[in-house]
Amino acid sequence: MREYDIEVRIAPRQGLLDPQGNAIHNALHSLEFDEVESVRVGRLLRIRLLADSAEGARSSVDDMCRKLLANPVTEDYEIAIGATA
Amino acid sequence: MNAAIVTFPGSNCDYDCYKAITDVLGRPARFVWHRETELGDADLVILPGGFSYGDYLRAGAIARFSPIMDAVQRFAADGGLVLGICNGFQVLCEAGLLPGALIRNATLKFLGQTVRVRVENATTPFTAAYEPGQILELHIAHGEGSYVADAATLDALEAGGRVVFRYVNAAGNVTADANPNGSMRNIAGIINERGNVLGLMPHPERSVELLLGSDDGLGVFTSLDAYLGGGAVPAAHFAAGGAA
Numbered sequence: 001m002r003e004y005d006i007e008v009r010i011a012p013r014q015g016l017l018d019p020q021g022n023a024i025h026n027a028l029h030s031l032e033f034d035e036v037e038s039v040r041v042g043r044l045l046r047i048r049l050l051a052d053s054a055e056g057a058r059s060s061v062d063d064m065c066r067k068l069l070a071n072p073v074t075e076d077y078e079i080a081i082g083a084t085a
Numbered sequence: 086m087n088a089a090i091v092t093f094p095g096s097n098c099d100y101d102c103y104k105a106i107t108d109v110l111g112r113p114a115r116f117v118w119h120r121e122t123e124l125g126d127a128d129l130v131i132l133p134g135g136f137s138y139g140d141y142l143r144a145g146a147i148a149r150f151s152p153i154m155d156a157v158q159r160f161a162a163d164g165g166l167v168l169g170i171c172n173g174f175q176v177l178c179e180a181g182l183l184p185g186a187l188i189r190n191a192t193l194k195f196l197g198q199t200v201r202v203r204v205e206n207a208t209t210p211f212t213a214a215y216e217p218g219q220i221l222e223l224h225i226a227h228g229e230g231s232y233v234a235d236a237a238t239l240d241a242l243e244a245g246g247r248v249v250f251r252y253v254n255a256a257g258n259v260t261a262d263a264n265p266n267g268s269m270r271n272i273a274g275i276i277n278e279r280g281n282v283l284g285l286m287p288h289p290e291r292s293v294e295l296l297l298g299s300d301d302g303l304g305v306f307t308s309l310d311a312y313l314g315g316g317a318v319p320a321a322h323f324a325a326g327g328a329a
Contacts, residue, residue: 012188016233017267019193068150071143071179073186074233 001050004057005082010070011042054081086310088114089127093148098134105290110306119151128313129166132173144229145175167282174284183284185234191267195228202250202273210312211283214304220257221301223287230286232268250274250285
């Protein structure tokens with residue numbers, strides 16, 4: 001077993017209204033960041049866990065996402081496995 | 086009617102439900118702490134409004150794993166009546182007892198206001214005391230009440246008469262202006278396919294006596310009571326409340 005540092009990025013599903021993202025988008029435009037085309041607001045979770053392998057870690061976090069961390073109706077998620085000490 | 090009202094850490098409408106049932110309707114109700122595992126002899130389970138677990142992660146996401154929720158799942162699977170109000174609706178969606186999800190209001194504002202909803206289906210155990218198409222004035226108090234689901238789910242809800250309440254304007258029309266939170270198709274409340282689990286964002290328990298400004302929500306409780314074989318509501322409770 002070794003330690004893995006994992007990042008889970010959760011974002012509102014594409015095509016679904018993201019009122020927070022829209023509000024920030026508008027605020028950036030009022031600051032004259034006219035180049036901004038869209039903003040989506042999600043969540044970042046950093047999880048440290050023990051697993052036998054990177055694949056094992058990924059599969060375990062994927063299970064967590066499906067059961068709790070992300071809502072399958074409204075959110076998409078990505079799992080990134082970082083280097084560990 | 087013998088109601089079990091589930092209290093999660095952060096529930097804040099549990100007493101309103103308790104009062105609606107015991108004081109106004111004169112029926113027995115009791116609180117069930119979320120760490121309990123049995124519902125006893127209840128024939129109605131209410132998941133009340135509030136901010137269970139501080140709405141951490143997503144509204145209702147953590148409450149659905151409370152120990153009592155296994156019992157609620159079994160109760161619903163056996164055909165027991167489950168009413169989820171506001172945060173309770175969010176918990177039911179997270180638990181998969183109702184389809185779809187409730188996301189941040191389109192306005193981004195927490196909304197505490199009176200809205201009008203139309204009774205779209207007056208044949209359910211939760212709404213039989215109302216007239217079809219009746220317009221109710223009810224209170225909402227939520228930050229995450231925008232109902233979303235994929236198109237196939239929405240169509241199935243519509244086709245099955247499972248959209249039970251919809252936000253409307255004073256004339257009873259479904260308009261964008263009448264939709265406080267951006268809910269798809271102005272949906273304010275839905276029922277499961279079997280017809281025993283209902284969730285809605287407005288608070289019927291806050292409108293059960295004219296003293297509170299409206300008794301339009303009382304019909305949800307009298308419907309349930311009648312369905313559960315309640316018989317006549319003790320007259321003393323109406324005399325005391327002044328509402329009929």
